[in-house]
Every structure is written in C-alpha cells, then in structure tokens.
Amino acid sequence: MTMPNILFGGDYNPEQWPEDVWVEDMKLMAEAGVSLVSVGIFAWAQVEPRPGEYDFGWFDRVLDHLAEAGIGASLATMTASPPPWLSRLHPEVLPTRADGVRLWPGARQHYCPSSPVYREHAARLVEQLAQRYGSHPALRLWHVGNEYGCHVRACYCDVSAADFRRWLRDRYGDVDALNAAWSTAFWSQRYDDWSEVLPPRTAPTFGNPAQKLDFARFSNDAILACYTLERDILRRHTPGIPLTTNFIGLVHKPIDSFRWAAEQDVVSLDSYPDPYDPRTHVDAGFGYDLVRSARRGQPWLLMEQAPSAVNWRERNAPKPPGVMRLWSWQAVAQGADAVLYFQWRQAAGGAEKFHSAMLPHTGEHSRTHREVRELGAEIAAAAELAGTRVQADVALLHDWQNWWAVEGDAHPAPLDVLAAHRAHYAPLFDAHVTCDVVPPDADLTSYRLVIVPNLYLLSTATADALRQHVHRGGTLLVSYFTGVVDETERLHPGGAPGPLRDLLGLRVEEFWPLPVDGTIGLDLDGRHGHGLEWSEWVEPGGAQVMGTFTDGELAGRPALLRHRYGAGAAWYLATRPDPALMRAVLDQVRAEAKVAPVLPGLPDGVQAVRRHGDDRSYLFLLNHGGMPATVALPSVAVDLLGEQDAAADIVTLSPRGVAVLRS
Template sequence: MTMPKIAFGGDYNPEQWSEDVWIEDMKLMADAGVSLVSVGIFSWACVEPRPGTYEFGWFDRVMDNLAEAGIGASLATMTASPPPWLSRHHPEVLPERVDGVRLWPGGRQQYCPSSPVYREYAGRLVERLARRYAGHPALKLWHIGNEYGCHVRACYCDASAEDFRRWLRDRYGDIGALNEAWSTTFWSQRYDDWADILPPRTAPTFANPAQKLDFARFSNDAILACYLAERDIVRRFTPDVPVTTNFIGLVHKPIDSYRWAAEQDVVSLDSYPDPHHPQAHVEAAFGYDLVRSARGGQPWLLMEQAPSAVNWRERNAPKPPGLMRLWSWQAVAQGADAVLFFQWRQAVGGAEKFHSAMVPHGGTETRAHREIQALGREIAEVAELAGTRVHADVALLHDWANWWALESDAHPAVLDLLEAHLAHYAPLFDAHVTCDVVPPTADLSGYRLVVVPNLYLMSTEVATRLRRYVEGGGHLVVSFFSGIVDESDRAYLGGYPAPLRDLLGLRIDEFWPLPANGTIELDLAGERRTGTVWSEWIETEGAEVVATFADGELAGRPAVTRHPYGAGVAWYLATRPEPATMRALFDRIRGVADVGPTLPDLPAGLQAVVRHGPERSYLLLLNHGAEAVTVALPEPAVDLLGDREHAVGAVSLAPRGVAVLRR
C-alpha cells in the first residue's frame, strides 16, 4: 500500500447520529484536515436488522458524503460484533470461557471464532458489502473485522473442541505423534482416540503445558481463519484495494502479529499509552518498532489512539496539552503513515461515552478539538514523509509461541515476557538507538547486535540461526532461561541451555530464581551492582566472566559472561541487572558492536529517529522530558514544522516539543 501523504482521521460512526449531523461532520472534517476515516465497524445490526434483510440505503449516503468531501473510507466488514438476533436464532455461536461459562450478547464480539454458523452469516454480509461498494470512489482500504481477540481470546465450547481436534490431526498426522509431543505418559494422559481430546478446560490442577501451548496456537489460527475468509471475499471483488485489520494494544498476547502481518497489505495498530505512566512512551515505542518490523520495515497505520482520556482504566487520565501531538508524532517517527483516532464524535450513550473523541461532548470550542485541528494542519504539511522507512542496526527477538510457553504454569518462577522485553529495550531507547523487534526466524544478517530476552522455547533451527549469526561476526546478548525447551515444551537434555551451550561457552546446572522483589549483589569490574528476578549456577566452558554474583550461595560464581565464537561474540546474562547496570552493560556491548546513537550527545528524554526516502532522509526529534532542550545538528536541515525557508544548525524543543527536519 502506498499513501500519497500521512493520513489523518479516525473512527466515524454516523449510525449514532441524525443525518443533519452528518452534513456538519463533513464540514468539520474538512476544517480538521481529515483524509481517511474507518467506517462501518459496528454497523452490522443497522445494515442487516433482520436475518437476510439488508438496508444499505443510509450507508450509501455515508459513503457518498465521504467521496464528495474528498475523504477516503477504510471500510470495515462490519463483522466485529454480531447483531442480537444471530444468537437468538443460533445460540451455538456464543463463546464459552475456560470454566464453561457462556458469554452472552450485550457487549461486543460475542461469537465463537470456530463457529461455522457465525462464519456463514459473516461471509454473506461481507460478500454483499464487497459487491455493493466495489469501485466506490470513497473506498481506499478494507478494514477486516476489528480488534480480533480483544474480548474472546479463545473459545472452549464444543464447536471449538471439534475444530481443535481437526487442527491437531493436521499438525500431527497420527495420534502417536501427538502423544509424543504432549508427553502424555505423564499423569496417565495418553490418548487412543482423537475424540477424547478436549480444549484445556478448567481442570483439578495444572493442565498439560504442551496441550495449552497447542491450544494457544490453534486459537490464534481459528481467529485468523475468520479474518482470512473475509479478506478473500473482498479481494475477489476489489483486488486492487489494500486490506488490513487493526492489532489491539502495543503487543497482544493471543494474536501472533508476525503470522497475521504476512496476510495483510498494510499493518495497523491501536495504541493507548497511559498518561499516568512515566514510561508510557517507551512501551509505545516498543510496540511501534514491533509492528513496523512485522512487514520488514514497511510503513504502518496508527488506526486508533485517544485524543485525550480513555474510559476503561480504573483511573482515566486526560492527555495534558501537547501530549496528544507528541505521541502522534512519535508514531510517525517510528514509521506510521497514518494518524487516526477513536473516534470522530464522542458518543452520547453506550459503554464508551466517556472515551474522548476528536469532537468532544463540548463541541468544537474545546481544547481537545483545537489540538486536533492544529495537528491535522501539521500532518498535512509533511506529505513527503509518506512511504519513507526506518532502518535499525539492532534487533530484539520476540516470539509468540515462546510467550505462550514461558508464561505457562509450573516453572521455576513466574516471568513476564513483556516486562523482560522492556528491560532490554529501554537501555537502547534511552541511548537513542533505533531497534527492530523481529521473530527468531527473521534474517538477522543485517544487524550488528541482536538481543534475546528469555527465549525459553527455542527450536534447533533457531539455535542454528543464532550460531551462524555470531559465527559470521554478529554480536548476541542472551538472557537467562533461554533455549530450555523445544517447540512442544519438552526440555532439552544434556545441560541447560543445550542448543546454545557451545555458542555461549557455558553450562547451567540449576536455576536460582530470586524471591518476589528480591535482589542479588553483583561484582562488575570491581563495582558493586544489583541483579533482580533471577540467578543461576553456571559452569563456564570457555566463556569469559564479566561479572560475578557477590553475595549469597552463588557468591563468586559467574553472573555475566562473554564468549567469542567465530568472528562474533555471544554475551549471557544470568540475572536481570537493574536499569542503570543494564544500560552500562548495553553501552559497553554496543561499543564493541559499533552500534551508535541516531545523533551523538543527545539529552535524556529526547527521542531521535530517522526516516529514509530514496532521495532524502528526515530526522524527527521528540522531547519526552520535562525540560526544554537545544539539539545541535550535524548538518543544516529544514524544519518542516517551522521555518521552511532556511536550513538551521540547531533546534530548540520545549517539553513535548517536536521537530521534523529534512536533511
């Protein structure tokens, strides 16, 4: 998908308003610089009020209004929330929780992804939509479903059980292979008939971890099948219209974004950082780097964000003046070619009536709307950014199967993978280093440094890839509890981490997780430092000891190691150093790997990212700090949000300030 400019707009829900408001909407959208809206997301009950009775006339007028106003439609397939009549006629479409409780209508997404009835009715609607609006001048993008897996992450009903069994037969071929993969000789779980296999419903104690892992894989695939069915329908009628669906949250555990991204023309993301969280922009940055990386650096779409407060947290903070602008530009800096919001008009009723909107309850004479108008004008000024890309010398590895397995039951300690990722990502972000977030199967050859936090589940293929990467001159950082089990959550034998022992030059005999909130002292080159979360009993097998544990039963034993391998180096962290120590270690490792910041000598709190085009590059500076800063530029550049007539050698940024510089 190519965009002529950075798109600007939001979710548009005209069915909530009378038609005289629609006319005002077109004028206000023009005034705000709106160029793209998501439309029809929750319109199923309005266009099909009764089974088989379609009323598209009102929606025709909506699409025509958009076309006349020169506003593009990201047209949803309307299947995100079935109308109440579907579950009245077909209660079997309703999903069930792990404990067998059925989920009822009255909210949204009340459908089982494996339900053939739901898929049939959804397919009928999507085909009518695609036939009707193929060739419509407003249609610019297909928006399949909405926020898949948001409320129903997995269904445990009988329809899902049958679908799960089919999925398992496809995966394993015969039941003997499944028994081997699931280690069913443990606890007398051996299966002789596929019919005996169920989803991992609530059980007396720990469910089989391999069964849970496969059910997570299956649940992702079952939801993906709903998306693919609808995508294939719209592609039959509109093969030239690009297709997307919006990922929810910065990283959403049930949905494997890498798998899904391969089935889309452009990736889109809903992002809702918490203004109360002092590191919200760092968490957002991690999500943006992941979604950008999901299609090899292709620009992506920020499909939803809040103009100010949301409605679903315990404490819903508004965005202070300037923060909405800053966070919008942060998405653009990290590769977004669209800045959209939920939603255009703030709802009068319903569960999201206190969620902020581009046009608030107070109307256009509000701070929020004035800031929206100002941002729309700014976005329009930087059309040349569209299509440019972000490049990175560093990659952090993330894997959904590992996430599902790592956070399963009965491990040495409870680990939070996103917390681990952020602990390794933050020292790179704070050092002004751009980072991709890629799957372990990605081509790593172009990166100077690769970071592997807690990759507990690791195939021998991935281990071989890491070995070849380092052998070829790469620099690798591996954190504890990595390379422990295979794809079926079966432990490797021969000493941990068996597939990486030669690469890391060490053997781990025992895991020594720390108590909750516990710490352990480290000796790093004669300096006392602190480790958190974890420790291990390590026996070196060629690795150089960089830091040791300095107290407790492990005093004097290795805590951080370094092992030359081929033309490269592999580092190992047997604990999680506290942030200052992690930053010091990463700075040292980056120096050896020749990974520098985007610009030298940048102040803390500043983010600097470069977007590269075929002829020019663009430097985006964002001040997340509380103090004004001045940044000296290595070469004069034109500030596209300021003086476009003269190149400048330095830029001053107030708190929450932004500069977009053409170099």
Template structure:
C-alpha cells in the same frame, strides 16, 4: 498524499442532520481518512437477509464528495442480536464452561461455522456494493481480534481443535509423544478423547495449553482470511488490513503480517504512566519490522482520556501531538483516532473523541485540528523508511510457553523482560528492529535476545551461524530451555545455546519477591533482581560475578568468542543502569552508533529516509527543556520555509521534524 489523518466514524449513532456538519468539521480539521462501519452490522442487516444499505450509501457518498478516503470495515466485529438468538451455538464459552452472552461485543466463537457463514455473506454484500465506490481506499476486516474473546472452549471449538490436531500430528501416537502424555496417565487412545484445556483440578498439560494457544490464534486468523478471500476476489487491488493491539498475547503479529497488506495498530498510551512512550516505541518498532520495514498505520488512539482503565486521565496539553508524532517518527503513515464524534450513550460515552461532548470550542478539538494541519504541511514523509543495525528478538510461541504455570518462577513476564532490554537502546537513540527468531539476521551488527525460553534447534543454529560469521549477540536468562512442544532440551541448560555461549547453567535460582543481589567483582557493578542462575563457565569469560547471596562468586555476566563473533550472556535481571552500561559497551563493540550522539535525557531521535530525502525526528518525552546540537545543518520541516538549524531547544513535549538530503551511509 501525505500522512493520513482522521478516525473511526460511526454516523449510525447520530441523526442524519449531524452528518453534514461532520463533513464540514472534518474538512476544517484536515481529515483525510476515516474508518467507517465497524459496528454497523445490526443497522445494515436488521433481520436475517434483509439488507438496508441506503443510509450507508449516503454516508459513503458524502465522504467521497468531501474528498475523504474510507477504510471500510467489514462490520463483522459484533454480531446483531437476531443472530445469537437464532443460533445460540455461536456464543463463546470460557474454560469454566460458562457461556459469554450478548450485550457487549465480540460475542462469537471464532470456530463457529454459523458465525463465519453469516460474516462472509455480509462481506460479499459490502464488497459487491462498494467495489467501485470512489471513497473506498482500503478494507478493515473485523476489529481487534481476540480483544474480548481470546479463546473459546465450547464443544464447537473442541471439535475444531481435534481437526487441527489431526492435521498437525497425523496420528494419536505422535500427539502422545509430543505432549508427553506418559506423565500423569494422560495417554490418549483416540483424537475424540482430546478436549480443550478447560478448568481442571490442577495444572493442565503444558503442551496441550501451548497448542491451544496456537489453535486459538489460527481460529481467529481463519475468520479474518475467510473475509479477506471475498474482498480480494471482488475488489482486487484494494488493500486489506485489520487493527492489531499492542503486546496482545492471543494474536501472533508475525504470523498475521504476511496476510495483511499493511500492518495496523490500535495504541492507547496511558497519561499516568511516566515511561509509556518506551512501550510505545517497542510496539511501533515491532509493527514496522513485521513487514520488513514497510510503513504501518496507527488506526486508533485517543485524543485524550479513555474509558476502560481504573483511572482515566486526560492527555495533558501537547501529549497527543507528541505521541502522534512518535508513531510517525517510527514508521506510521496514518494517524487515526477512536472516534470522530464522542458518543452520548453506550459503554464508551466517556472515551474522548476528536469532536468532544463540548463541541468545537474545546482544547481537544483545537489540538486535533492543529495536528491535522501540521501533518498535512509535511507531505513527503509517507513511504519513507527507517533502517536499523540492531535486532531484538521476540517470539509469540516462546511467550505463550513462558507464561504457562508450573515454572521455576511465575513472575517472569515476557513483555516486561522485552522492555527491559529495549529501553537502553531506545534511550540511547539507537534504531531497533523487533523480529521473530526465524527472520534473516544478515546485516545486523547486534542481535539482542531478552528471553527465548522456547527455542527450536533450527533457530538456535541460526543464532550460532550469525555469531560464527562475525555477529554480536546478547542473550539473557532462561533462554534455550525447551523445544517447540515445551519439552526440555536434553543435555542440560541452556540446551542448544550451550556451545555458542560457552557455559552451562547448573541450576535456576529465582529470587524472592523484593529480593535483590549485588553484581560486581569485575567490569560491571550494580544490583539485580527477579532471577539468577548457577553458571559454570565452559569457555566464556566472566565480566561480573554475584557478590552476595547463595550464588556469591558465580558468574552473572559473561562474554564468549565464537567463530568470528562474540556472544554475551546475562544470568540475572540487572538494574536499568547496569544493563544500560553493558548494552552501551556491547553495541559500541558491534559498531552501532545512535542517531545523534549525547542525547539529553528523555529525548527520542529517529530517522526516516526516502530516495533523496531524510527526516530526523526529535521528541522530548522529558519534563525539562532539552538543548540539542546537530552534527550538520537540517531544515525545520514544520515551519513554512523553515530555517536551517544546527542547534535547537525542545520544550517538554516538544517536537522537531528536520529534513535534509538523504545520506544512506550515515546516521545523521
């Protein structure tokens, strides 16, 4: 089968005479899969209950005849104008009570029973009609849930929220206790008094806000599951997925993963961000980890520029190839683009496409075609997996709670903190899984906790058990502070982590904008910014202290032996070099080794393995050529009858895919 290659196909934008040309060009570009129908609702149901699938039948038949598989969209991402005209109550409202009108996309309230009824009716038509179609390979439900309508605050959503709360808490007394409503005279006498956290004179109740974020995620997922139920009933055995977005706060990827037959992602790297490949690495590892290492699908990326950033730079020559191979190197079994043919009108007409406005005689089409040929030339990669000895923990509930208002500092950014801790592992060439704290940590040599502001007692016990049994754990600042309802753990900070870390945080000391402090007087020396804490040792040993500022002499980095294992604590945000030095030592003590030793700066190294074959991917994200020595010979998989090499030079944006027999007990 090979790595699937292709993109979103929107033939309704073009006259039918173009469709035949599309099929010929797809074959020339080595396209094996397209996603079709994402925004076709108004075309297949131009009036309520009046179906016109004839044109789409011809599209599906043509793709099948060309040997191209279809990831068939359920077409429900953008309701047709007649639906919102007949039922304006489906339109979403913001927290300020302002209605969001049609004219864009995703103009529906996720809780609307009218929207869900019409969406399910459409899906039943699609699944019945195309259940046995030879082109159907998988289902694509909705599109980018929560991209534009992240939450709705209308009366329909309010009623759905109250239903959700009754199910969750059972009684209004339980809700009052959990939400700490004794504060600011917020006690409720009945569920009917509860509203969404709409715009208020000052800070809304944080527990209410947190629960509404949970509810909003579940409301979106309920839409997905309603459509998925129809598909599983009418087309059993056909995989079902939807396209998530990177570091997308409204949608908890870990909660959605059990309901997706394959994780799928849209990722648009920014050519103007010099280190966006690190962010890509984190998101790709999260996608791979969400379903326990199962290969995932890159359903959208751009061949070159997008249309929605303030400055939309093109991808320079070689960047699209490099970033596509990065996805494969980190577990993707599909590389698809938005979109196949560049639109002539509409909001995304300046978004690049596989076939640009300039046609086939363009750099973009040449690069796309060459990538398709290259992916087709290595058919054994699909289905292979990566193994990691390091787990980095992330949790959507903690993210939601951390970034609510009225904190010691509003500068704490969950995604930035996560990347700060992921970067030293990525740059060292260390494989890393990104997991929720509820996941089994058995088998990991090292667990890194960038920040878990919200941490339940049970998850804290899980971390303690891991270290007690011999694990190595690194925890950073402002972790273990509140429970699942944003209530501070009693007994002092960091709550249920105090014994494990061997310390007490007496007071938070967030740093001012542009302020930094020195760290030294011990094993490690450097600077830190953003945050600091007044730490009292209760069994831990200091590795470095603050050496200037109000906390001079107080511990900044600590180490604590706990049971058979060790826990480190970082009470500030170290500069990248200092954090790299610390994590290098921590992973060395944990026995974690990189894929390849002594990687040149900017070079990424990853491994995917099957039963009897392994692939080593080397990608040069740097600006200079990189000389690489391999510990043992491997064959160049991108060259027909490729040579066996032990040394190679990667140019800037260069890619090497090397193969050899599987060696489960080693990294290289």
C-alpha cells in the same frame, strides 16, 4: 500500499447520530484536514436488521458524503460484533470460557471463532459489501473485522473442541504422535482416541503444558481463519484495494502479529499510552518498533489512539496539552504513515461515552479539537514523509510461541515476557539507538547486534540462525532461562541453554529464582549493582567471565559471560540487572558491536529517530521531558513543522516539543 501523504482521521460512527449531523461532520472533518475515516465497524445490526434482509440505503449516503468531501473510507466488514438476532436464532455461536461459563450478547465480539454458523453469516455479509461498494469512489482501504482477540481470546465450547481435534490431526497425523508430543505418559494422560482430546478446560491442578501451548497456537489460527475468510472474499471482488486489520495494544498476547502481518497488505495498530505513566512512551516505542518490523520495515498505520482520555482504565487521565501531538509524531517517527483516532465524534451514550474524541461533547471550540486541527495542518504539511522508512542496526527477538509457553504454570518462578523485553529495550531507547523487534525466523544479516531475552522455547532452526549471525561477525546478547525446551515443551537434552550451548560456551547447572522483591549483588566488569527476579548457577565451558554475583549462595559465580564464536561474540546474562546496570551492559555490548546512537549527546528525555527516503533523510526530535532542551545538529537542516529557523544547526525544543528536520 503506497500513499501520497500521511493519512489523518479516525473512526466514524454516523449510525449513532441523526443524518442532519452528518453534514456538519463533513464540514468539520474537511477543516481539520481529515483524509481517511474508518466506517461501519459496528454497523452489522443496522445494515442487516434481520437475517438476509439488508438496509444499505443510509450507508450509501454516508459513503457518498465522504466522497463528495474528498475523504477516503477505510471500510470495515462490520463483522466484529454480531447482531442480537444471530445468537437468538443460533445460540451455539456464543463463546464459552475454560470454566464452562457461556458469554452472552450485550457487549461485543460475542462469537466463537470456530463457529461455522458465525463464519457463514459473516461471509454472506462481506460478499454483499464487496459487491455493493467495491467500486465506490470513497473506498481506499478494507478494514477486516476489528481488534481480533480483544475480548474472546479463545473458546472452549464443543464446537471449538471439534475444531481443535481437527487442527491436531493436521499437525500430528495420529494419536500416537500426539501422545509423544504432549508427554502424556505423565499423570496417566495417554489418549486412545481423538474423541478423548479436549481443550485445556478448568482442571483440578496444573494442566498439560504442551496441550496449553498447542491450544494457544490453535486459538490464534482459529481467529486468523475468520480474518482470512473475509479477506479472500474481498480480494476476489476488489483485488486492487489493500486490506488491513487493527492489532490492539502495544503487543497483544493471543494474536501472533508476525504471523498475521504476512496475511495483510499493510499493518495497523491501536495504541493507547497511559498519561499517568512517565515511561509510557518507551512502551509505546517498543510496540511501534515491533509493528514496523512485522512487515520488514514497511510503513504502518496508527489506526486508533485517544485524542485525550480513554474510558476503560481504573483511572482515566486526559492527555495534557501537547501530549497528543507529541505521541502522534512519535508514531510517525517510528514508521507510521497514518495518524488516526478513536473516534471522530464523541458518543452520547453506550459504554464508550466517556472516551475522548476528535470532536468532543464540548464541540469544535474545545482544547482537544483545536489541537486536533493544528496537528491535521502539520500532518498535511509533512506529506513528503510518506513512504520513507526507519533503519536499525539492532534487533530484539520476540516470539509469540515462546510467550505462550514461558508464562505457563509450574516453572521455577513466574516470568513476564514483556517486562523482560522492556528491560532490554529501554536502555536502547534511552541511548537513542533504533531497534527492530523481529520474529525468530527473521533475516538477521543486516543487524550488528541481536538481543534475545528469555527465549525459553527455542527451536533448532532459531538456534542455527543465531549461531550463523555470530559466526559471520555479529554480536549476540542472550538472557537467562533461554534454550530450556523445544517446540513441544520437552526439555532440551543436557539442560539449558540447549542448542546454544556451543555458541554461548556455557551450561546452566541450576535455576535460582530470587524471592519476591529479592535482589542479588552484582559486579559486572567493575560496575556494581543488583540483579532482579532471577539468578542461575552457570558453568563456563569456554566463555570468559565478565561479571559475578557478589552475595548469597552464588557469590563469586558467573553472572555475565562472553564467548568468541567465529568472527563474532555472544554474551550471556544470568540475571536481570537493575536498570542502571542494564544500561551499562547494553552500552558495553553495543559498543563492541559498533552500534551508534542516531544522534550523540542528546539531553535526557529527548528521543531521536531517522526515517530515510531515496535521496533524503528526516530526523525526528521529540522532547518527552518536562524541561526545554537544546540539541546541536551535525549539519544544517530544515524543520518541516516550521518551528525552528529556516536553516538551523541548533534546535530548541519546548517541553513536549517536536522537530521534524530534513537533511
């Protein structure tokens, strides 16, 4: 998908308003610089009020209004929330929790992903939409479903059980292979017939970890099948119209975004940083780097964000003046070619009536709407950014299957995958080093440094790729509890780090997780601090000890090791250092890898990112701090936003200030 400019707009739900409001909407959208709106996301009950009876007349008029106003439509397939009549006539479509409780209509996403009845009705509706609107002049993009897996992440009903058994037969072939993969000799779990195999429903104690892992894989695939069913219909009717669906949150555990990205033409993300969290922009940055990496650097779409407050947190803070602009430009800096919101006009009723909108209850003269209009003008003025890309020398490896496995039961201690990723990512962000977040099968040849936090589930293929990366001269940093099990949750022979033992030059004798809120002293190459959460008894097998634990039973034992391998080097951390010490370790490792910041010497709180075009590059400077900041530039640059001198070599940023500099 290529665009001549950065798209600007948001969700539009005209079905919530009388038609005389639509005319005002078109006028105000045009004045705000809106170029794309997502329409029809929750319109199924309005366009199909009864089975097989369609009322598209009102929706025809909506799309006609948009076309006349020059506003494009990201047209949803309307299948995200079935109408009440579907579950009344076919209660078997309703999803069931692991404890057997059925979920009912009254909210949204009340369907079992494996239900053939749901899929049949959804496909019939999508056929109607594709035939009716495939050549409409407003259509720019198909928006398939909406926020898949947001509320129903898995279904445990009998329909899903049958679908799970089919999926397992395709994966393993016969019951004997399943028994071997699931280690069912343990606890008398051996299966004799496929009919005995069930989803991991609520059980007396710890369930089978391999069964749970496969069910997570299956559930992702079952939801993905709903998406691909609709996508294939749309591609058959409108092969020239790109398709997307919006991932939710910064990283959503049930949905493997890397797997899904391959099935889309452009990746979309809904992002809702928390104004109460002073480091929320770092978490947002991680999500943006991941979604950008999901299609190998292709620009992505910020499909939803809040203009101000949301409605679903325990405490819903509004965005202070300037924050919405700052965070919108952060998304663009990190690769977004669209800045969209939920939603255009604030709802007067329903569960999201307190969720902010581009046009709030208080109308066009509100602070929020003024900021929206000002940003719309800036986005329009920076059209040349569209299609440019972000480049990175560092990759952090994230694997959904590892995530599903490592946060399972009966481990030495509970581990939080995203917390581990943040601990490794934040020092890079703070050092102004651009980082891709990549899957295990990514091509690593362009990266100088690869970081692997807590890769508990490690395949031999991933181990081989990491080994090749180091052998040809790359640098690798691996953290604790890595290389423990294979794809079937069986321990690697000889213990951790499994197939990385020769690469890292060590073996892990024992895991020594720390007590709740406990710490352990560290001396890492002369830098002192504390380890958090975890420690390990490591036996070097060729690796050089670069740091040790300084207290407790592990005092004097290795905590940080380095091993030469081929033309490169692999580092291993047997704990999670405190933030200051982790920054020091990352600085040391990236210096060895010859990874430089985007811009050196930046004040605290200022983020720097570059996007590159064919013959130009663009430097984004974003001040997340509370104080003004002055930045010296290596060469004269022009600010696309017009806030700096026409040709500047020094940039002054106000708190929450932004500069977009062409060089």
